[in-house]
Amino acid sequence: MSDTALLAIDWGTTSARAYRLDGRGKVLAERSAPLGVLAVRDGAFAAALATLLGDWSALRVPRIACGMIGSRQGWVEAPYVACPVALDTLAVALVTTPGDELVVVPGVTCRDAADIPDVMRGEETQLAGAMKPGDDRAIVVLPGTHSKWARVEGNKLVAFSTFMTGELYSVLLAHTILGRLAVPAAAGAPPGPAFATGVARGLASGAVAHDLFGARTLVLAGDLAPEAVPDWLSGLLIGREIRAARLWAHHGGHDGAVVRLIGADALVDRYALAFAQADVAVERGRADAAARGLWRIARRAHLVRGGTPVLQ
């Protein structure tokens, strides 16, 4: 393991993932543990880190982390920095844990047109990893529990917007009347034809609080099978997210910008289908964006030096 130059950790709410990188930013190995911030009790973060790293703990190399570990409920608070945020902005705002175990990337905040704040913590690092040297104007989309849409210009995060799409999908099926007539979908199953029907509904204008009710009424009317409800609802919510976020990108002057999707394969597949239905061309980013972002930020902060880095 003597070729290790950096330990990089994506430390979220429910789980943590560690990467071992060489002096050119290449991922040599990775490890994960269900030791998210909410699973660590009484502030025992040092012990959690030792468990996560295992024999990597003995390596005398810099360690950098992003995610909820830097929140008020985490190990050390790394206060939000405000948009626009360049890579260098993140690098100079790193915060070190009390015992020097780890440096932590700050979260990012911005305000929308109505002056309502928005926040991210962890995604700024994925975005840093997803930026490309040639990016002039790009839209980077990170689908998930709280989808993030970011407007990127060169190495700069200009603005972003959060959509609670994934969390809405989960709670609507688990805790509302819409779940009563639904047969749950197998995790990661590819979308069936009801997904496209839902996307079409989502891409159209409408009131979400009304449109959702279709997940019940279509079944009552015999127009939708109980097994198809999760796909229809997923399509509706993703379609509506795309409709609304495109408007947001338009107001930000990012019409026609490259749209880059980053995330787990099954979810990115769904979004790619929905984007195709909306006639928007997308490219897929690399899945290891968090590790790449941590490497880039560590370079900018001069935590790693020497060699000819693969990444800038």
Add this chain to the structure above:
Amino acid sequence: MSDTALLAIDWGTTSARAYRLDGRGKVLAERSAPLGVLAVRDGAFAAALATLLGDWSALRVPRIACGMIGSRQGWVEAPYVACPVALDTLAVALVTTPGDELVVVPGVTCRDAADIPDVMRGEETQLAGAMKPGDDRAIVVLPGTHSKWARVEGNKLVAFSTFMTGELYSVLLAHTILGRLAVPAAAGAPPGPAFATGVARGLASGAVAHDLFGARTLVLAGDLAPEAVPDWLSGLLIGREIRAARLWAHHGGHDGAVVRLIGADALVDRYALAFAQADVAVERGRADAAARGLWRIARRAHLVRGGTPVLQ
């Protein structure tokens, strides 16, 4: 109790309420029990009815019910009738329980502009009770778990639209990240100033899946107190419902129609505030709309006769 002419029952999912009416449609007494359709096991509806009515069971008068008791999960299925629905349409579609214990009002269905079905069961009867002889064009709003907006012309229900506002409010606070930073509100408490702020956000255009996130970010930024989150969220959802439903009423040609609010006082108060903020004049309907509606339908079905009815 010899002046009793009709027993009228509003029999919903979680509770049932019985009214004793005289020969002019006046409510003489009412009783309720937590014997909603979901609480009755093994089809023991006759026993539940006896418990609800108590000594009223001995009265030899017609009995009529509305609500989920007429659903597939209820005592007897009273199939949906399609809009437009006149009072007489409901009267001729009554269904009788197998042992003749009760006649049941059917639910109503309609299709929206995208041909997605909508349904109500119980609200059609409240609407029947809320109609006024002079109504030419009116909008009747029944706020609640599933708010219903109805376009009414004379004695006819022309179309309606459901908004899952109340259910969204509950599950968002109870089961999503938005509840984590919120201090629960006292039931029925009057709205504080954050309600108006939320309504303003709701009346503006925006993506619900994004706007909701403000219930978290405003607290993180110190712009909203944890105690004010429920009011802000309630305002946002009610404001958005009003914005969307006005558009629906507009497309239906009901601009400028009287808007009549029917429901429990605390909720109607909130909606009245939000309507005032949207510059829409509203009138309040009487709270006993279900009993009045059941009386009117019973009259049209000739279940009650004679005397000079107070209600037509």
